[in-house]
Amino acid sequence: MLNFIGALIAGLIVGGLARWFYPGEIDMNWLETILLGVGGSLLAGLFSSRGHQGFHRAGCLASILGAMALIFIGRLILAG
Template identity: 70%
Template sequence: MFNIIGAIISGLIIGVLARYFYPGDVDMGWVATILLGIGGSLAAGLITSRGQREFSQAGCLASILGAMALIFIGRALGVGG
C-alpha cells in the first residue's frame, strides 16, 4: 500500500518538475501529470538503474528527463494539447 502511495507522490513531483522545465505550455490535468511522472520514472529507471535500488540524484534527474521525453513523444504523436 505504501509503495502505491509513494509512486503517486513521486510521480506527481517528477511530473510537475518535468512540466515546469519543458519549454512551452503543457496542458494536462493532475492525473495525467502523475501518470507522466510515474512513466518517466519507470522509463529512466529501466535505462539507468543497473540493479540499484537506493536513491540517487542522477536517477532523479533521469526521471525528470524521461518524463520530458514522454511529453515530447506525446506531442509528436498528437496526444493531448
C-alpha cells in the first residue's frame, strides 16, 4: 500500500514539474497530473532500459522529460 501511495505522490510531483517546465499553459486536473507523472516515469524507464535485460527505473530528471514528451505527443495528436 505504501508503494502505491508513494507512486501517486511521485507522479504528482513529476507531473507538476513537467507542467511547470513545459512552455505554454496546460489545463489538467490533479488526477491527470498524477497520471502524466506516472506515465512519464514509465516512458523514461522504457527508454533507459533499452538494450538491458528487464526494466530499470528512471531518475527524476528522465521522468520529467518523459512526462514533457507525453505532453508534446498529446498536443500533436489533439492538434492534428
